[in-house]
Amino acid sequence: MDRVIIFDTTLRDGEQAAGGTLNVQEKLEIARQLERLGVDVIEAGFPVTSPGDFEAVRLIAKEIRTPIICALARAHPEDIDRAWEAIKEAEHPRIHVFLSASDVHLVYQLKKSRQEVLETSREMVTRAKKYTDDIEFSPMDASRTEPEYVHQILKAVIDAGATTVNIPDTVGYAIPDEFGNLIEGILKNVPNINKAIVSVHCHNDLGLAVANSLEAVRRGARQVECTINGIGERAGNASMEEIVMAIKTRQDFFNLTTKVNTAQIYKTSRLVSELTGFVVQPNKAIVGTNAFRHESGIHQDGVIKMPITYEIMDPKTVGIPASSLVLGKLSGRHAFRERLAELGYSLSEEDFNRAFAAFKELADKKKGITDRDIESLIAEERRTVSEEYHLDQVQVSCGDRGIPTATVRLIGPEGKVLADAALGTGPVDAVYKAINRIVGVPNELTEFTVKSVTEGIDAIGEVLIRIESEGITYTGRGADTDIIVASAKAYMNALNRLLSARKAAG
Ligand code: KIV
Numbered sequence: 001m002d003r004v005i006i007f008d009t010t011l012r013d014g015e016q017a018a019g020g021t022l023n024v025q026e027k028l029e030i031a032r033q034l035e036r037l038g039v040d041v042i043e044a045g046f047p048v049t050s051p052g053d054f055e056a057v058r059l060i061a062k063e064i065r066t067p068i069i070c071a072l073a074r075a076h077p078e079d080i081d082r083a084w085e086a087i088k089e090a091e092h093p094r095i096h097v098f099l100s101a102s103d104v105h106l107v108y109q110l111k112k113s114r115q116e117v118l119e120t121s122r123e124m125v126t127r128a129k130k131y132t133d134d135i136e137f138s139p140m141d142a143s144r145t146e147p148e149y150v151h152q153i154l155k156a157v158i159d160a161g162a163t164t165v166n167i168p169d170t171v172g173y174a175i176p177d178e179f180g181n182l183i184e185g186i187l188k189n190v191p192n193i194n195k196a197i198v199s200v201h202c203h204n205d206l207g208l209a210v211a212n213s214l215e216a217v218r219r220g221a222r223q224v225e226c227t228i229n230g231i232g233e234r235a236g237n238a239s240m241e242e243i244v245m246a247i248k249t250r251q252d253f254f255n256l257t258t259k260v261n262t263a264q265i266y267k268t269s270r271l272v273s274e275l276t277g278f279v280v281q282p283n284k285a286i287v288g289t290n291a292f293r294h295e296s297g298i299h300q301d302g303v304i305k306m307p308i309t310y311e312i313m314d315p316k317t318v319g320i321p322a323s324s325l326v327l328g329k330l331s332g333r334h335a336f337r338e339r340l341a342e343l344g345y346s347l348s349e350e351d352f353n354r355a356f357a358a359f360k361e362l363a364d365k366k367k368g369i370t371d372r373d374i375e376s377l378i379a380e381e382r383r384t385v386s387e388e389y390h391l392d393q394v395q396v397s398c399g400d401r402g403i404p405t406a407t408v409r410l411i412g413p414e415g416k417v418l419a420d421a422a423l424g425t426g427p428v429d430a431v432y433k434a435i436n437r438i439v440g441v442p443n444e445l446t447e448f449t450v451k452s453v454t455e456g457i458d459a460i461g462e463v464l465i466r467i468e469s470e471g472i473t474y475t476g477r478g479a480d481t482d483i484i485v486a487s488a489k490a491y492m493n494a495l496n497r498l499l500s501a502r503k504a505a506g
């Protein structure tokens, strides 16, 4: 059976989603999980864009040994040289060169002729090929480019040494049958196409990214570029979990396979959601909280009698924890450790001790501790590692009489204790103003949402915020049984991300 290569671009196109910026450590953590998931290629970043991204790609290339590590480069000599610098220590390095191909891009953006673009593509692939054998080339906006010109470019870059040619539907404009025809035309009309893998890269502006990718696969493409949870520019990219599970579930139709360990899908989805701050919609296929929930009585009855009546996939196949065991105040280290293992966490002894202390603290406030509580608790612990400023204490006074007042104490760089107080229009505003007085980084709060992790009055509240500073959006998350404390934690998380991005930018 033929295999489809899964090229994961969560750390490059996914990170390009507005507000999805990840720091170096976060990118590394996702790359480790992508390796466990078994993707074939990790596009780790776009090294020329910032020193921080360069460093993230370099560290991933150094540490992650099984998948191909790919770095993106425009068709510019300095981009290609920088991409190679970042990935040269990889076990399997790949340089991905791209250049616009459509007339609309050539006329209005590049102001170059088709001949010039063709020449530059050939020259830049030749340059990249001096560094490594594994070269991918993308004619950007290919789905809006005259097919004959796409064929000419592909022939030229394959002659120059491209081993993968990627066909991007950059603006998510294509319709499945039309996109399939483009792929079939390439396979028929590019004379040297047998020397390269045909790849596709679809955006979701019309909600067709997965459909277009699958149609392309049906017509002969053998690499799909996709992201976890479908995150990416604008409406995002094709969702990796949907592509992989469609190929697996409908093997009878596609007669294809992938190398992905599907049992790692759910965990990867949660990690990416957690670190990017992009919440997964409840009805999202495969990984949404409702994806395997049956509400109607008829459906429930069917599933109890025989799951395949209404379930086309077993939730265990994608790693959704089967047990709903609830831990509590009397649960010990052993039970907690076992539950963590079942949920797919493997923590160092130090991290385990911190998590266990947080679990005990939570168990004092909340009756039954569910899997979602544990996930939220581990995420909160993870967020506070490598903070520049740490929230030590927060206290508010508020109500319908008097002015909301907050006092906060932070532990700053070199362990310095910093405290301040402020008045606000409400308790959260007062807390944020008090924090601003200490940290002193101007920014604007653009989004604030609070939701409870589970049902019940003692539930953990999760706060998600976005702040904007100098045109860049930073996301922050915080969790606590007290929503004012959760709000303060979310703000500290966003500020710490902002500070670390500025540091990485030099
Ligand atoms: O959408 C696109 O065209 C891209 C290219 C860089 C492949 O992301």
Ligand code: ZN
Residues within 6 Å of the ligand: 013, 168, 170, 201, 203, 233
């Ligand atoms: Zn893209």
